[in-house]
Amino acid sequence: MTLSAPLVQFLASVHPYDSLERPALDALAAQCVETAYSGGQTVFNTGEVVDSLFIVVSGEIEITDDAGVQLSLLGPRNSFGERALLREDAASRTATAISDATLIRMPSAVLFELMNASPKVARFFDRRRPARADRKDLTTLRVEELMTRNPLTCAPETAIREAAARMHDKRISSICIVDEAGMQGILTVRDMNGKVVAQNADTGAPVSTIMTASPLTLGPDALGTDVLHLMMERGIGHVPIVEGKALVGIVTQTDLTRVQALSSGVLVGRISQAKDAAAMARVTAEIPQLLAQLVGSGNRQDVITRLITDIADTVTRRLLALAEDSLGPAPVPYLWLACGSQGRQEQTGVSDQDNCLILSDDASEADIAYFNRLATFVSDGLDACGYFYCPGDMMATNPRWCQPLHVWRSYFDGWIAKPNPEAQMLASVMFDLRPIGGEHGLYEDLLTDTLAKASKNSIFTAHMISNSIKHMPPLGLLRGLATIRSGEHRNHLDLKHNGVLPIVDLGRIYALQGRLKPVNTRARLEAAQKAGLLSKSGGADLLDAYDLIATLRLEHQAKQIKAGHKPDNFLDPSELSDFERSHLRDAFVVVKTMQSSVSSGKGALG
Template sequence: MSPTDLTVLPVGQLMTRDPVTCSPDTPIQSAAELMADHQISSICVVDPDGFRGLVTVRDMNAKVIAHGVDPAGPVSAVMTVDRTTLPPSALGLDVLHMMMERRIGHVPIVDAGRLVGIVTQTDLTRFQALSSADLVRRVVEASDVPAMARVTAEIPTLLAQLVGTGTRHEVITRLITDIADTVTRCLLKRAEDELGAPPVPYLWLACGSQGRQEQTGVSDQDNCLILSDDVTDADMPYFAKLAQIVSDGLHACGYVYCPGDMMATNTRWCQPLRVWRGYFDGWIAKPSPEAQMLASVMFDLRPIGGDEDLFADLQADTLAKAARNSIFVAHMTANSLKHAPPLGVFNRLPRGPLDMKHNGVVPVVDLGRLYALQGQVLPVNTRARIEAAIATGALSKTGGADLLDAYDLIATTRLRHQARQIRVGQGPDNDLLPATLSGFERSHLRDAFVVVKTMQSAIGSGKGALG
């Protein structure tokens, strides 16, 4: 199924909510002015009892202009009363068929007599045109940062659309992350165009959810710069300016500044390769709480733009050194257990909001990172790490299959929650109320959390490799 296959999408996820309306006694001219002010081609007519009809630009032309209906008269005189409507449960395919059969361009969505939305040909065209590839193209073609920001502002709509068409969670987050990667590379190019060619090779890397290719509708920026060891003190101002240009641009495009200052604008994270090697060696040799936290973040590094040779050996060498240090592995194991699934007494879900990030996906992310360390596997994506852990024997096939299923359910539930918020005009977040789920959904989500909790217990007892 295509990620933009509107034929299987429920109309409730496709329609424009809160359409412009007027009462039946509104003067025709006033209705026309409303349409012009809102730049729309139709207006819905409602009264206290519900939906009454629809007036389109075609109605205005045919009845007012062509046949001389008085513009001061009520809009009910020119509205189409017997307009066929659809319920929110209808599919996009139903809208297409109705438009083709009746040669219309507007379909009101009515639920129990009440107008809840409208679908127009423009909505269908916009839906079919909106894709991650389209957003990537428009980011590349953007003339300036504000133009790029207007494109990235459409990412929540894309997320809701992809969720609505049943696209798998790892595909959705990959597509959304691809847009962030493109934005970053375009900003790097703009920085070089402004500052001139870099004095030495460099590599811009992402960590966090962008590094793992797991971005959703809520993402800040986490990044760093690795510079060639040929860099001099005189070169550093260039990279400070480059980092500021890119970071400011990302912030303007909705990837807000990292609250923990894990950004290339922080001089600590804009250093030559030899310094980065020292960072990792120090964290592994002396695994303090800060070292564990930083190592966890940095194990998710992924090159975005620049000279990737600066990272290849560093990643492989660090994994090998870390895996050989049993004390470091023990500390990383303890660190991976800090985020627990949201289960209470008798493994019950709490009544209050579930943090689907820190208590939902993060426990699995931490487990995946630990399995990658044990198996010395290079992927940074969580699902890929679990699959690689199964392949290398760091995780049993049975335990791995259970963990993958649990992760898929948790991550999908999180995205569905964000998509529901986006569709009603809310900003997406990670706080899910269990009461918004069906009993069936709550039961399966609880089971998924129990799987994660069991895997954490196995890791904590030293049986993690057995799953």
């Protein structure tokens, strides 16, 4: 039967249909059907053709995978069935009413017509983020991406000498004058020279007597070119950024120069010429600003993390070269490898160091002593550059992880033969190894042999799968987001351990099962899809989910950086729009589905 007036009102309260004008909503309602299901009745089974989108009006719907594992429990205003419709595949899940339920059935043709007519509805059902230009110049960057937040300020009655002292202490060229009414003026070093020094003015006088009153300003939504043109036309070097009457930032000529010069290539070039760790640390201090700029410019998450990791790789290789300059040439061939996020080329704004050394089997005890000194030199330098010592001591400075090749072979053989909890943990870390500097041939055969042995050992693989699902996506009942319950990050989502790492773990399992050599998570998923370990639709779902979660993580960190805070991985979901929360939940459901498929031994081909 057609929808009743109360159900039209209900539909109007459900996102994204709440964005429709009333005539469009009435037309949509006229094409939908209200259907009742009794408790225990199946809506559709895995493998069936789904011809409608379902919206829960009342009751509860359980979604399970083909192993019978519950993926989510849906209540009023939740929808389901769109995966099969949009992928044009048979259903990969089963939907069952666990209590008497009323559903709205929206035929697929009606949904597709609505998506074509309404961009907002289309965006809602497309988990992929819209592509944005990868340009990183002043023509595309908004002022809020360029400006320095929390600029130095003082009151109009502040003495000139005190304002000058503050500017000197902060090593900046301007101070903004504000009071309760908002922005009143600006005082620059040029003002000090021209109005105080040159004219021998009284430095005890208030800054209001020499400030530039009512300076030219822009809003945070202006473009970088607006700032540049204003500076060029008016001959100024500082543009305060105001929102309403409030001062929110400032852009200087130095900021514009930095944006035009700041790129991963520039930083890599400066690091490669650095004379010591201190010089490199001055360069790596610019990484947070680079990350925020890359995010603001709309780069893909895997591009951003690759560029950030390239800088860490360059720092490592430069430190290795400096170590050999200091200690003398290496006595035998060696290979420095990274694991963890650097190994996977997935570094963000929060990274410690995870590394090891593989030495030639010709290494003597005296040679190992040399490499212990080399490891200390490099790890200390990495720490000075912001890549902090690993809390778990997974570093080449630990004698356990600075060994000849035959010892490394025995490590991997032992982990595979006896996969106890420690072996599972170590194998998870060491299967993400990537050569950084030295003789790469020391690792190639080891990788090939280890993948072959690991993939053949079903007990080891089963233990690795069990270990991998310890990181679970944060899903609660009724398809809600399960936040951290206590502590410093209460009511937040951990986008690392419960967001990205479950997918990292899945990628590692696929690599083991398929003997795939890529270490980067996205590359592993693509290789697994190509090798047939992941179906076309399953792989596309997981890649979309990974991109969305990883992108949200980077956007969260970029927002913290721009606010002057240290970046972390803890997101308050209340900061997300309804659109973002809905699709983040969908992404977590995809991850949980894949975990269930892998743990049941059925893969992800269904």
